[in-house]
Amino acid sequence: MLSLILCIFRPLAHFRPQMDPDPSRPVERAIRTKLTNTLKPDHLEVHNESHMHAVPPGSESHFRVLVVSAQFKGLPLIQRHRLVNEALKEELSGCVHALAIQAKTPEQWGSNPTLAKSPPCMGGSRGDHTMEEKLKI
Numbered sequence: 001m002l003s004l005i006l007c008i009f010r011p012l013a014h015f016r017p018q019m020d021p022d023p024s025r026p027v028e029r030a031i032r033t034k035l036t037n038t039l040k041p042d043h044l045e046v047h048n049e050s051h052m053h054a055v056p057p058g059s060e061s062h063f064r065v066l067v068v069s070a071q072f073k074g075l076p077l078i079q080r081h082r083l084v085n086e087a088l089k090e091e092l093s094g095c096v097h098a099l100a101i102q103a104k105t106p107e108q109w110g111s112n113p114t115l116a117k118s119p120p121c122m123g124g125s126r127g128d129h130t131m132e133e134k135l136k137i
Contacts, residue, residue, distance in 0.1 A: 027060035027095060031088060035067055038087040042106050043068035045115060049100075053121045064100040064118055068109040077103065 025048065032046045045066040050059040065084065072080045080103035085092060092099060100118060 025060060027091060028063070030091060031063060031065065031096075034087045034091075035065065035084065039067055039069040039071050039083065041067050041069045043109060047115075049098075049118055052118065053098075061095055061097040063096060063098070064102075064115070066102045066104070066115045068104045068106055070106055072103055072105045073107075 047064040049064050050062045053062050055061050081101050084101050
């Protein structure tokens with residue numbers, strides 16, 4: 001609940017290319033902490049991609065995560081995504097609008113250590129004539 005309150009009422013820092021935990025980015029920090037505690041990843045990347053979408057500067061609404069965990073061994077991709085979604089259910093029911101997930105085993109990561117690029121925003125909010133007013137929150 002605290003993550004939801006912070007993402008609604010607190011002005012957030014601008015996007016930073018490095019992904020170090022940052023106290024001014026509470027949603028990103030919550031995502032990183034919950035995935036670390038739940039999945040004990042060998043490798044974790046949390047990328048705030050909100051700047052690529054029609055949201056106010058500094059938003060924390062669109063994320064891409066790469067999680068490499070031995071807990072994914074033997075699980076189909078859908079089950080891996082469910083584990084990530086379950087760990088982040090509070091954020092996903094609140095201010096996180098989109099979450100792109102790459103969930104790999106250590107073996108998969110070892111043979112292909114890449115993070116897929118996000119597609120460009122299709123501008124779904126461009127047709128919403130009330131968007132400018134909504135972004136003034």
